[in-house]
Amino acid sequence: MNIQFREQTDSVAPLTVKTAIADCDIHPARATRTELYPYLAKRWQHHLEVYGVHAYQGMMEGPPYPKAQPNASRRDAYPPEGGPQGSSLSFMQKQLLDPNNVQLGVLNPLNTGQGIRNHELSAALCSAINDWQIDKWTSKDKRLKASIVVGNEDGLSAAAEIRERAGDRNFVQVLLLSRNVEPLGQRRYWPIYQAAEEAGLPVGVHAFGFGGNPITPSGWPSYYIEEMVGHSQCQQSALASLVLEGVFERFPKLKMVMIEAGFGWAPSLAWRLDKVWQRLRSEVPHVKRPPSEYIREQVWWTTQPMEDPERREDLFDVIKWIGWDRLLFATDYPHWDYDEPSRVLPAGVSEANREAFYLGNAKKLYGIA
Amino acid sequence: MARHVIAPVDELPPGTRKFLEIDGRPIAVFNIKGEYFGLLNRCPHQGAALCEGPLIGLAQSSDPGEIEYTKLGEIIRCPWHGWEFDIRTGQSYCDPRRFRVKAYPAHVEPGASVVKGPYVAETVTVKVESDYVVVEL
Ligand code: FES
Numbered sequence: 411m412n413i414q415f416r417e418q419t420d421s422v423a424p425l426t427v428k429t430a431i432a433d434c435d436i437h438p439a440r441a442t443r444t445e446l447y448p449y450l451a452k453r454w455q456h457h458l459e460v461y462g463v464h465a466y467q468g469m470m471e472g473p474p475y476p477k478a479q480p481n482a483s484r485r486d487a488y489p490p491e492g493g494p495q496g497s498s499l500s501f502m503q504k505q506l507l508d509p510n511n512v513q514l515g516v517l518n519p520l521n522t523g524q525g526i527r528n529h530e531l532s533a534a535l536c537s538a539i540n541d542w543q544i545d546k547w548t549s550k551d552k553r554l555k556a557s558i559v560v561g562n563e564d565g566l567s568a569a570a571e572i573r574e575r576a577g578d579r580n581f582v583q584v585l586l587l588s589r590n591v592e593p594l595g596q597r598r599y600w601p602i603y604q605a606a607e608e609a610g611l612p613v614g615v616h617a618f619g620f621g622g623n624p625i626t627p628s629g630w631p632s633y634y635i636e637e638m639v640g641h642s643q644c645q646q647s648a649l650a651s652l653v654l655e656g657v658f659e660r661f662p663k664l665k666m667v668m669i670e671a672g673f674g675w676a677p678s679l680a681w682r683l684d685k686v687w688q689r690l691r692s693e694v695p696h697v698k699r700p701p702s703e704y705i706r707e708q709v710w711w712t713t714q715p716m717e718d719p720e721r722r723e724d725l726f727d728v729i730k731w732i733g734w735d736r737l738l739f740a741t742d743y744p745h746w747d748y749d750e751p752s753r754v755l756p757a758g759v760s761e762a763n764r765e766a767f768y769l770g771n772a773k774k775l776y777g778i779a
Numbered sequence: 780m781a782r783h784v785i786a787p788v789d790e791l792p793p794g795t796r797k798f799l800e801i802d803g804r805p806i807a808v809f810n811i812k813g814e815y816f817g818l819l820n821r822c823p824h825q826g827a828a829l830c831e832g833p834l835i836g837l838a839q840s841s842d843p844g845e846i847e848y849t850k851l852g853e854i855i856r857c858p859w860h861g862w863e864f865d866i867r868t869g870q871s872y873c874d875p876r877r878f879r880v881k882a883y884p885a886h887v888e889p890g891a892s893v894v895k896g897p898y899v900a901e902t903v904t905v906k907v908e909s910d911y912v913v914v915e916l
Contacts, residue, residue, distance in 0.1 A: 478861055479858070479861065484827075484858055484859050485831060485832060485833070485858035485859075486827070486828060486831050486858045486859075746859060746860065746861065747860060748859055748860075749825070750825035750826055750827075750859075752826075753824075753825040753826060754825075
């Protein structure tokens with residue numbers, strides 16, 4: 411194999427869009443293994459050096475290198491100064507934020523401290539990541555807003571982290587992953603929803619995670635491509651659990667954002683839930699309304715990956731059901747399944763819907779003036 | 780068809796590629812084992828700088844369990860979403876309709892003759908004249 415790269419030039423992004431956009435799924439990375447140490451107590455630095463992390467699953471890392479592209483990222487996203495893709499603010503500005511006129515960029519760090527069995531370490535790492543997001547990103551570029559990363563398997567410490575960050579405008583949402591130890595509606599996670607609702611912050615559920623369960627309900631698949639589609643199956647279970655355990659009923663002001671798992675499946679999941687609920691309602695009397703109502707009122711969806719059917723009318727039908735006011739544009743930068751803003755939306759969308767899709771919905775949801 | 784001299788041959792040894800702009804169009808020229816190929820450096824999918832991707836081979840399968848890996852160094856893989864293109868022709872391999880026919884042209888064609896509609900990267904003809912690499916477009 412013969413891999414060569416053009417020398418970096420100034421024109422890293424050939425296409426630009428004039429209208430301002432929001433990018434609701436950006437993945438900042440650490441440049442070095444120890445970049446979080448300044449935000450971690452000595453005790454945890456030593457712990458990491460001596461014991462490492464103990465995850466819920468055999469595969470310690472979500473993305474074993476290279477996952478379709480090196481680090482599952484665009485091959486042209488290596489910062490010129492070195493380090494992994496997504497680790498340089500100046501390069502992110504030059505490659506993503508400036509040419510695409512990104513007015514709001516929501517950071518969703520992955521491979522943080524979530525899904526670690528040692529809950530104290532998990533909480534410490536998540537808190538460190540949050541400090542690091544302010545120091546390295548949001549305080550340096552006002553377009554960027556962070557997600558509060560929480561130790562998801564310990565609802566109480568997660569809620570404490572949310573309360574500590576509440577009101578800090580560096581943060582615009584709470585970040586969970588779709589693969590947890592249990593389906594996301596279960597009680598161990600309720601303190602997270604309660605704290606998020608109190609703080610007025612949406613809870614983003616990003617695909618991936620380290621819950622220890624296979625990504626498909628029928629076991630571990632053979633291929634990466636199965637894992638890619640498995641994320642939507644996983645997200646569907648998470649959403650069904652949130653509805654059926656009564657999370658939306660108990661936290662009526664809670665807003666959830668489904669991140670990076672597609673949205674084409676939303677109508678059929680809701681239809682199926684409604685139909686079964688009509689017959690089995692008495693099993694879950696705490697679910698007081700048809701499931702689709704909660705979904706349509708309390709759930710938002712990011713666009714990357716966006717379904718890409720042959721007939722654009724099919725896409726429009728799905729969006730019509732979900733609501734043009736519910737979609738949040740996302741690139742997933744710097745990951746390899748990145749969506750180019752100027753190329754994702756087919757023609758035939760009204761100006762008002764385009765504006766909502768690219769910017770308006772996100773500004774409203776995240777409370778950005 | 781205008782001819783553009785782009786480099787003396789020794790500036791483009793086997794295994795290398797050169798990026799340039801001709802008439803406002805981003806072009807990449809490859810030297811694969813002494814043969815030269817030009818491609819428009821813009822992916823027909825979402826517009827990435829296609830030619831910054833790695834050169835790989837072509838994985839094909841006639842039956843489950845049978846894997847053939849050919850055309851080593853002749854397939855360019857887009858740096859964004861990984862769509863694969865034959866640098867000899869610009870032909871895409873990710874259009875599912877092509878996989879159904881099960882026949883993959885392996886012969887060399889002049890690039891300009893293979894623009895076959897959607898999912899075909901634009902190609903330019905490249906040839907060596909004396910000691911210079913020349914691109915025609
Ligand atoms: S831009 Fe090349 S594969 Fe998507």
